[in-house]
Amino acid sequence: MPSPADIRVQEAQFDLGVEASAFAARQTGMGAIVTFTGIVRDLDGTLDHMQIEHYPGMTEKALRTIAEDAHARWSLGGSLIIHRYGRLGPDDMIMMVATASRHRKDAFEAAMFLMDYLKSRAPFWKKEATADAEGWVAARVEDEDALDSWQ
Amino acid sequence: MDVLYFAWVRERIGLPRETVRTDAATVQDLVAELCAREARYEMAFSDLTALRVAVDQELVEWDTPLAGVREVAFFPPMTGG
Numbered sequence: 001m002p003s004p005a006d007i008r009v010q011e012a013q014f015d016l017g018v019e020a021s022a023f024a025a026r027q028t029g030m031g032a033i034v035t036f037t038g039i040v041r042d043l044d045g046t047l048d049h050m051q052i053e054h055y056p057g058m059t060e061k062a063l064r065t066i067a068e069d070a071h072a073r074w075s076l077g078g079s080l081i082i083h084r085y086g087r088l089g090p091d092d093m094i095m096m097v098a099t100a101s102r103h104r105k106d107a108f109e110a111a112m113f114l115m116d117y118l119k120s121r122a123p124f125w126k127k128e129a130t131a132d133a134e135g136w137v138a139a140r141v142e143d144e145d146a147l148d149s150w151q
Numbered sequence: 152m153d154v155l156y157f158a159w160v161r162e163r164i165g166l167p168r169e170t171v172r173t174d175a176a177t178v179q180d181l182v183a184e185l186c187a188r189e190a191r192y193e194m195a196f197s198d199l200t201a202l203r204v205a206v207d208q209e210l211v212e213w214d215t216p217l218a219g220v221r222e223v224a225f226f227p228p229m230t231g232g
Contacts (some may be wrong), residue, residue, distance in 0.1 A: 038232050053158055054231075055224060058208035083231060095232060115232055121210070123224075124231030125158035136159050139228035 004078045005067035009059050011086040016096060023080045023098045030077045032104035034111040036097050042090035046130040052085040052094070055123035059083075066117040070099070073113070074106040081114060083124065116146040152217070154181075156195070157226035160202065163195040178204050179213045181223060195225075203228055 006023075020035050027033065040050050067079050076099055083095040097114045101107040126137040155168045175181035182199070185192040196202065199213060205224045206215050217223070 052231075055155070055157055055205070055208070055226070058205055058224070061208055119232035120229055122231045123157065123205070123226065123229050125227065126230045127158070136227065137230045139230050144228075 004071060004076065005064060006078070006080045007060060007063045007067060008080075008082045009054065009056075009063070010082065010084055013084070014082050014093065014096065016093060019080070019082065019096060020098060023078065023100070027077050027100040029102065030100040031102045032107040033098060033100045034104070034107040036111050036115055038094040038096070038115075040088050040090050040092045040094055047090050048129050048131055049090075050088045051127045051129065052088065053125045053127070054083075054085045058123050062122045063118060066114060066121060069117070070110045070113050074099075074101065074110040075103070076101050076106065076110055079110065079114065081118065083118070083122070085124065113150055116143070116150065119143050120147060152220055153222045154185075155222065155224040157224065159227055160195050160225050164191055173217075175217055177213070177217060178206065178211065178215050178223065181217060182213070182225075201227060 016037055024033050063081050063083065067081060070076065070079060078100045080098040088094060097111050099107045099110040099114070101110065120139065120143050127134055128137060152171060152173065153168055154171045156164050156166065161167050173181055173184055175184050182196050186196050203226055204211060204213065206220050207222050
């Protein structure tokens with residue numbers, strides 16, 4: 001039996017519809033599937049591209065640990081995390097999570113939990129580049145605070 | 152042991168990884184050793200509250216012992232998602 005947590009760290013684009021459908025097709029007896037997709041934002045219209053760096057090896061481990069924590073905490077039939085690295089343009093998809101459960105509450109909460117944890121505990125770093133400047137995205141205090149709500 | 156740097160820590164130090172021979176007892180001691188080497192390390196490690204450290208790919212605190220450790224990585228707070 002495959003592991004219920006499917007973790008993928010990749011440079012390539014992914015197809016949200018294909019991934020969501022394939023995830024749903026792997027589930028049996030689940031009443032709810034939640035998916036979340038993160039997109040590259042261009043807040044003030046000046047973003048040229050974003051570069052995402054990660055820590056190969058630790059990234060996969062950290063994501064697996066976060067997924068296992070979610071499976072221990074909620075009743076999940078399966079979960080999926082896809083996170084990209086490398087060069088991404090405005091409106092590109094950065095990542096997605098999907099959770100499947102018998103009940104929607106577990107699926108929603110587990111998806112939120114995965115998002116909150118992977119934001120601050122998975123080793124990814126974003127660098128934004130405009131036409132004439134580039135800079136590392138700073139971590140937000142609110143993101144760290146979000147973790148406290150799950151304690 | 153292998154010492155890895157990511158994001159702006161990598162940029163300030165000017166390399167992504169290096170092999171370091173050290174008898175440093177803890178992560179903190181290793182940081183002190185690196186800072187004593189060259190200004191670029193001091194610049195990268197000037198504010199440890201702005202940094203995170205992983206030992207053998209697990210996030211740890213600065214007083215973590217280094218005995219038997221193969222890999223130490225320094226980086227800013229993560230910004231995934």
